[in-house]
Amino acid sequence: MIIEFLKMGGYGFYVWSSFLVVFTFCTLLFYKTRKTLKKYEKEFAKELENLPAEHKKRIAKSSKVISSILASQNKLS
Amino acid sequence: MEFFSFGNIIVYIDKFIKFINSIFFVILIIGLSFALIISPVDYLQGDSVRIMYVHVPSAWIGLSIFSLIAVSTILNFLFKIKNLFLFTKSLAPIGLLFTCLSIVTGSIWGKPTWGTWWAWDARLTSMLVLMLFYVLFILTLKYFKNNENLTKILSILSIVGIINIPIIKYSVEWWSTLHQPASIKFLGTSSIHTSMLIPLFLMLLVLLLYCALIFLMKYKTEIIKIKKQNIKRL
Numbered sequence: 289m290i291i292e293f294l295k296m297g298g299y300g301f302y303v304w305s306s307f308l309v310v311f312t313f314c315t316l317l318f319y320k321t322r323k324t325l326k327k328y329e330k331e332f333a334k335e336l337e338n339l340p341a342e343h344k345k346r347i348a349k350s351s352k353v354i355s356s357i358l359a360s361q362n363k364l365s
Numbered sequence: 366m367e368f369f370s371f372g373n374i375i376v377y378i379d380k381f382i383k384f385i386n387s388i389f390f391v392i393l394i395i396g397l398s399f400a401l402i403i404s405p406v407d408y409l410q411g412d413s414v415r416i417m418y419v420h421v422p423s424a425w426i427g428l429s430i431f432s433l434i435a436v437s438t439i440l441n442f443l444f445k446i447k448n449l450f451l452f453t454k455s456l457a458p459i460g461l462l463f464t465c466l467s468i469v470t471g472s473i474w475g476k477p478t479w480g481t482w483w484a485w486d487a488r489l490t491s492m493l494v495l496m497l498f499y500v501l502f503i504l505t506l507k508y509f510k511n512n513e514n515l516t517k518i519l520s521i522l523s524i525v526g527i528i529n530i531p532i533i534k535y536s537v538e539w540w541s542t543l544h545q546p547a548s549i550k551f552l553g554t555s556s557i558h559t560s561m562l563i564p565l566f567l568m569l570l571v572l573l574l575y576c577a578l579i580f581l582m583k584y585k586t587e588i589i590k591i592k593k594q595n596i597k598r599l
């Protein structure tokens with residue numbers, strides 16, 4: 289039964305290769321996008337770390353973007 | 366306009382990403398079960414009809430994204446809205462991916478149904494032209510990013526490129542092509558059975574959720590890039 293399912297009535301090569309191409313390229317783009325996002329989040333958090341403590345506290349309080357990134361970085365670490 | 370500030374947008378992006386992550390795999394498994402197991406075999410094309418469940422949604426997404434990009438680019442050129450520029454920049458790679466996927470899966474479907482991987486007919490050629498417009502758009506974003514004429518160049522590309530969209534849509538009616546006419550009509554009766562429409566729309570939903578996920582991650586990256594520049598200036 290499984291062999292019949294994989295054969296897809298003789299069109300197995302075409303059906304499976306279509307789904308595989310879509311799955312492979314979607315996965316590649318997902319990992320590439322996530323890697324880039326993590327890289328920028330990390331770099332950004334590092335640059336914030338280098339700021340004077342007083343300054344860092346002030347902008348983290350006033351900026352939702354910064355507090356969100358710091359929160360996600362804290363979750364990772 | 367406060368609602369559209371980067372601060373608010375990033376909070377909603379995080380919430381949406383979490384929501385999509387929580388439902389994506391369930392919908393993917395349901396979609397694949399319908400597409401590969403439950404949906405019936407076509408009386409003419411046999412099981413090869415299952416390629417439709419990835420080919421058609423990919424083509425729809427490729428076309429819709431280019432239309433969105435074109436409208437946003439023109440609006441950005443006219444009204445200088447920064448969010449729209451980030452919107453187009455984040456969408457373009459997704460549109461290119463799905464246009465390429467629709468061409469590749471279409472080619473794989475073509476072999477068992479038409480007996481050839483490729484034919485220079487109107488539908489296939491116009492899809493290839495769309496792919497070239499995406500490539501040009503992305504290359505322009507990459508190599509003219511510091512150019513003051515960037516939005517002007519992108520608007521010209523969008524205006525020329527959007528002419529191709531109705532050509533793709535009506536190519537099967539205007540010319541004699543290997544490609545079949547549309548089976549699904551949004552205004553009118555579709556010639557496709559519900560048992561095939563359900564898996565088709567389920568797979569469309571899966572791919573749309575995937576697009577939303579990639580778009581949100583890319584958009585967030587672009588916001589961080591801008592904030593990073595601002596920190597450097599401090």
